[in-house]
Amino acid sequence: MKIFLTGGNGLVGKNILHFSKAKNYTFLHPTSKELDLKDYQAVTKYIKLHQPDFVIHAAGIVGGIHANIANPVKFLTDNIDMGKNIIMASRENNVKRFINLASSCMYPRNAENPLKEELILQGELEPTNEGYAIAKIMATRLCEYIHKEDPSFLYKTIIPCNLYGKFDKFSPEHSHMVPAVIRKVYEAKISNKSEIDIWGDGLSRREFMYAEDLADFVFYAIEHFDTMPQNINAGLGFDYTINEYYQTIASVIGYEGTFVHDLTKPTGMKQKLIDDTKLTAFGWKHSTSLKSGIEKTFDYFKKHVLHD
CATH class of the missing domain: 3.90.25.10 (UDP-galactose 4-epimerase, domain 1)
Structure with a gap:
């Protein structure tokens, strides 16, 4: 299987590429210099040329509270552009399987813990990283809409807790x-x-999961993709x-x-704290x-x- 992975130089991307099961797949992971995800024509051309069987979107402009507060325009627009381009270019080129990596910051700031997947857009966001959260919600909803319009497109979202x-x-x-x-x-x-x-x-x-465990979950998701829920939290559950x-x-x-x-x-x-009910039912646990x-x-x- 040929997998196109965005964000191969980031924390999540590197843990995926260095995970033991990665050798069972062919990974395409161009750097941002090799492929600008903010350029739709370049992205769709890349996918058309390489014809991946699967796309994993792990790229993003990320940072702590200070960076989010100082650069809200960049956190909103760059992440929206990247998410929209990779998802729409994958659909245009008939890629049927897509994993969108989102973030638990999509959940409302005053939501009751543990955070269930159904809480997305059920309340106001945390102001300090609102732009980033809006971009992640956009990509998550877009994957839902594409699957709704044509169920043969399995475009699903993993929502990790904090990682290290x-x-x-x-x-x-x-x-x-x-x-x-x-x-x-x-x-x-x-x-x-x-x-x-x-x-x-x-x-x-706070709930922090070891990033290699998320990589393990990504490969588990690839292997059991048909039965994975549309949106699924990935974390410890405590x-x-x-x-x-x-x-x-x-x-x-x-x-x-x-x-x-x-x-x-x-x-x-x-x-x-994420709710791990769906994760447990899906059959995976951190190690x-x-x-x-x-x-x-x-x-x-x-x-x-x-x-x-």
Whole structure:
């Protein structure tokens, strides 16, 4: 099977390409220099030339809260253009199977946890990443509409929870929580800092899955695609407090200092947990524990980030 994967240089894309089952498939994964997904003619020409059996859309402009707040136009328009172009070019070239990777930020900010797939567009979005969320909702709905118009087109969406792992970004300004805390705790240990500050009370709950587990799910989805639901959450189905993430990371790195809560800083949403009912019924479960995932990610950080 020939699979066209967008975003092959990102966290999700790299974990898919390096996963053990990837060798059973032929992957096309052009870089953004080789193929500009914002150019519809270039995208449809590429698909027409290569005739993939399957398309996985994992590309996107991503970033933390600061980047989203500073660049809402880019987060909205670039992600909409990429999503629309890859989905419509795939349909135009009669590609029947398509996986759209979305995000749990599509869910309403005040929705009841755990977050069920049916909650999309049932309430207002989190303002700090609204542009990104709107773009992801657009692509998700477009896949639904295409399947509705012609059921032979299986265009489905996977909605992952937060991710961390190998190939993550560890720079303070671009990284998400887990890699940022790994760097922060490691640097505190190296410089013998006795205290580390945590924003807020540390009691907010977050669900982070090891990215290699998402790659495993993507291959499971490919193998069982006909029975996969139209939209499906992919996550743990349970969560941890911010304090628990800090404590686990500190124990893996061997940091023995204390944590101090800065109650003047914001804590963000109290909880963001996906409902895993459909995931469980589909027959898949993550396999990496938090401690094991942190150990593997810290190992990657030491080998590839500190020495590059």
